[in-house]
Amino acid sequence: MSAALDVAGVSHRFGQRAALSDVSLTVERGHFMALLGPNGAGKTTLFSVITRLYNNQEGRVSILGHPLDREPSRALAGLGVVFQARTLDTDLTVAQNLHYHASLHGIGRAAARARIEALLARVGLAERRDDKIRTLSGGQSRRIEIARSLIHAPRLLLLDEPTVGLDLESRADIVAIVRALVREEGLSVLWATHIFEEISPEDDAVVLHKGRIVARGRAGEIGGPGESLEDAFRRLVAAPDKRTVRSAA
Numbered sequence: 001m002s003a004a005l006d007v008a009g010v011s012h013r014f015g016q017r018a019a020l021s022d023v024s025l026t027v028e029r030g031h032f033m034a035l036l037g038p039n040g041a042g043k044t045t046l047f048s049v050i051t052r053l054y055n056n057q058e059g060r061v062s063i064l065g066h067p068l069d070r071e072p073s074r075a076l077a078g079l080g081v082v083f084q085a086r087t088l089d090t091d092l093t094v095a096q097n098l099h100y101h102a103s104l105h106g107i108g109r110a111a112a113r114a115r116i117e118a119l120l121a122r123v124g125l126a127e128r129r130d131d132k133i134r135t136l137s138g139g140q141s142r143r144i145e146i147a148r149s150l151i152h153a154p155r156l157l158l159l160d161e162p163t164v165g166l167d168l169e170s171r172a173d174i175v176a177i178v179r180a181l182v183r184e185e186g187l188s189v190l191w192a193t194h195i196f197e198e199i200s201p202e203d204d205a206v207v208l209h210k211g212r213i214v215a216r217g218r219a220g221e222i223g224g225p226g227e228s229l230e231d232a233f234r235r236l237v238a239a240p241d242k243r244t245v246r247s248a249a
């Protein structure tokens with residue numbers, strides 16, 4: 001079976017600045033992959049290429065076996081995205097936001113209602129259905145954004161630093177919700193972050209730095225002997241002479 005996401009040799013430039021250089025990665029179906037990178041590494045640019053906000057300049061992207069350039073509708077139909085910036089309408093209720101999004105996907109009213117109930121239960125916010133978004137906490141809004149990203153039942157979910165600015169408990173809730181989706185529904189996830197507590201040793205991981213992948217493998221194996229993932233990350237994004245590119249996979 002084809003991978004959930006296959007990125008092959010993708011490069012992207014903003015004028016003279018190379019934001020991505022020959023990036024390749026594969027998210028297998030039912031896997032959680034952490035995309036680790038410091039500010040400016042290129043994570044958001046990569047997500048923008050995968051979601052087709054930016055035209056692909058070089059390289060190939062396939063989602064669930066559908067090439068993004070040749071079959072964009074089929075590729076994007078299987079993709080859900082939680083962007084870094086918040087995009088819910090704060091003056092509308094939770095249900096109104098979700099129904100609006102469902103109609104954008106062409107989902108009928110009755111099917112949307114059932115799907116929204118199931119998703120609100122999934123993110124633990126069924127009782128907030130009729131509340132305006134502006135009355136929710138930051139963590140609760142994020143959970144609604146996750147529900148919204150899943151409205152069309154995608155099989156691959158991209159999340160761009162979804163826990164930034166949230167307290168410890170809200171962060172843990174969001175990580176737990178997404179991990180349950182992977183475990184129980186076989187969802188495939190690409191999770192961009194620079195928060196190490198969100199990553200488990202058995203996760204697949206890639207480290208992106210200055211637009212290049214500088215390490216990949218099981219998160220627990222990216223460090224050298226006796227070296228934590230966090231220490232390995234600091235070494236990898238430090239001066240080039242301190243860096244040894246490792247491939248644990």
Ligand SMILES: Nc1ncnc2c1ncn2[C@@H]1O[C@H](COP(=O)(O)OP(=O)(O)OP(=O)(O)O)[C@@H](O)[C@H]1O
Nearest residue numbers: 014017018019037038039040041042043044045046
């Ligand atoms: N629209 C743009 N025009 C010009 N340069 C850009 C643009 N968007 C991003 N860049 C540059 O491309 C590089 C990668 O940025 P990007 O936002 O993808 O990084 P990031 O890993 O998502 O960082 P952060 O964690 O801060 O969101 C940076 O050098 C950034 O300044």
